[in-house]
Amino acid sequence: MxxxxxxxxxxxxxxxxxxxxxxxxxxxxxxxxxxxxxxxxxxxxxxxxxxxxxxxxxxxxxxxxxxxAEFDLRLPDLTEVPRAEVGARLTGHLVDRWEHDDTLMALLRAAVTNQAAAERMRVLFATQLGPTVAALVEDPAEAPERAGLVATQALGFALTRYVLCLPSVVALDRAAVVAWLGPTLQRYLTGEQGE
Amino acid sequence: MxxxxxxxxxxxxxxxxxxxxxxxxxxxxxxxxxxxxxxxxxxxxxxxxxxxxxxxxxxxxxxxxxxxAEFDLRLPDLTEVPRAEVGARLTGHLVDRWEHDDTLMALLRAAVTNQAAAERMRVLFATQLGPTVAALVEDPAEAPERAGLVATQALGFALTRYVLCLPSVVALDRAAVVAWLGPTLQRYLTGEQGE
DNA sequence: TCGACATGTCAACACGTGTTGGCCTACAGT
DNA sequence: ACTGTAGGCCAACACGTGTTGACATGTCGA
Structure with a gap:
């Protein structure tokens, strides 16, 4: 002390x-x-x-x-990961990050009713997830859209599992989460619209 | 009057x-x-x-x-839709439902900080989305997991677009939403883990 | 016409909130 | 040993909240 x-x-x-x-x-x-x-x-x-x-x-x-609410997603450098595995890798990282840190939960809960917190959330995704995604995409013009889609699925998972506590989402173990959400993020990062 | x-x-x-x-x-x-x-x-x-x-x-x-917060998702009967199109159909329906009714937004915003509202949200998904998904799945044991995954993506979209207002998610038009999220819901409803 | 009842207004209560300023205490520098 | 100051506590303020009860007004049946 x-x-x-x-x-x-x-x-x-x-x-x-x-x-x-x-x-x-x-x-x-x-x-x-x-x-x-x-x-x-x-x-x-x-x-x-x-x-x-x-x-x-x-x-x-x-x-x-x-x-x-100062927060760092500590996203890994996905350019050093085999391109076919970036979705699974990112999913796993986000789950780990969420399980062991209250900060993002605080930010998420607050952002729903507080304007300043919402702005913080937008900045966080723009400055941390944005560049990570941009480094992975060929056409830079596509990067924001893809990053937004990733946010859609990632935050939806956090919302339903940690905030709303939907039983069937809480029940998923880490492997199942990666197996289900990994391909989704993979498509949002590297795939095309309409399957 | x-x-x-x-x-x-x-x-x-x-x-x-x-x-x-x-x-x-x-x-x-x-x-x-x-x-x-x-x-x-x-x-x-x-x-x-x-x-x-x-x-x-x-x-x-x-x-x-x-x-x-009394709310009815008014889900269509997906068993009468070609099996390959249920994802797109469900996505489109949910977007339309969200755009024109404050109720679900009220429920979502409240559910994040209010226990009773969260319970209401759980019940809503269990009683309305649950059966719709169950009618579509062969193995009934898989139904809750699949419904939960759908909730994950659907609520995440609503959260980022209507509550957090992430610019790149707000920018998506209806067609783009269906083209991107449709296949995701399709896989959650009828596909398998790990792509 | 009268009276019961629904509809609506006003003022106030009790409480919890963010926030403030004054006061006490103990330690560091001389 | 003395004193300035940082660390900490207490009591209070001004305000907004959900909620309540007394009172006014209007409407409709007898």
Whole structure:
């Protein structure tokens, strides 16, 4: 807990642990309840501090969300994967990413009712998924459309499995997800319209 | 406006117009802002009546939502469609249904943050999409999984196009949607895992 | 004409929210 | 040892919410 070093550029503050606790609690609450239902008071209680601390460190709720929803999809470089396997590879990566990180769930839940969160989601897909897809497609003009289609299926899966919890989608194991959705993403990435 | 007839079973009440106005306003507000942001006061203002009328006619907010989110997908009988075309047909039907009815948007937006709405969504898919898919599949044991996959893609499309408004998804015209998503649903309905 | 009842309005309650400012406490620099 | 300041808590504010009950108005049957 005692932060020893790094006197060079930015001094390690004693409050860093608190800041981190707030951020973790915020992510969990935003992920579980969405933007408006996740209250500053509840987040503060989870982090075992006073609500006013949240304001002191993050200014207001909107900025807290912005900090909590910072997210990197960490997409792999699909150009180094055999072209016939990019769909399965991308599907597997996304599932793994979703299972172990609340952040994207927080973003998704919030984006449905909060304009700023929706904008963040659009930027995230434009700046992270977009280029990855573009690197894979011959005709650059097709890239946005293909990326959008991928988003369609990827977010739909996340929505039905983690948010709505449709039983038959929750029941799928990782292998089944890859086997079903992989070819879909493959077609959206490298295939043609109309089968 | 003057309701004349039907003295037989249930008398046409003078307040029916108001009830309908409330329901319409509620649907629009729930669809546009989700469950918690759609306020009784705003709905009442849209319907040009006092907020207390909403309570009188619908009891409380939860029951109002339940009444506003009553929804029928009106799925066509896919057994009468050539088997190779069920995917395209279902895709087209869903797009049309979505474009012209706020109700499903209201349900979707609300379901993300409201437990009761999520349960309603699960029931809707189980009772309406489930049987339609089951009638199409040879092995009945596969039906729930296939229906779930269809939900995955269908709701993902609705989410990205109508809620998140990803530009490249919004840009797709009806023909492109059917040409891209049709084969996907076709495979989920009648195809096999792993392409 | 009168009275019962449906329809609608007004003002208020109790509550939870984001947010603020004042106060206490403990540690680091001198 | 002393003091400035960062870290933290408490109480309160202003506001918007769902919800309630008392009161006014109009409509229709007797």
């Amino acid at each position: 005692t932060e020893a070093g790094s006197t060079e550029t930015t001094r390690a503050r004693r409050s860093d642990a608190t800041r981190a606790a707030i951020l973790t609690a915020a992510r969990e609450r935003f992920a579980a309840e969405g933007y408006e239902r996740a209250t500053i008071r509840a987040i503060a209680a989870d982090a075992r501090i006073d609500p006013s601390m949240v304001m002191r460190y993050y200014g207001n709720k909107e900025k807290l969300f912005a900090a909590a | 003057t309701e004349a007839g039907s003295t037989e079973t249930t008398r046409a009440r003078r307040s029916d117009a108001t009830r309908a106005a409330i329901l319409t306003a509620a649907r629009e507000r729930f669809a546009a802002e989700g469950y918690e942001r759609a306020t009784i006061r705003a709905i009442a203002a849209d319907a040009r009546i006092d907020p207390s009328m909403v309570m009188r006619y619908y009891g409380n907010k939860e029951k109002l939502f339940a009444a506003a």
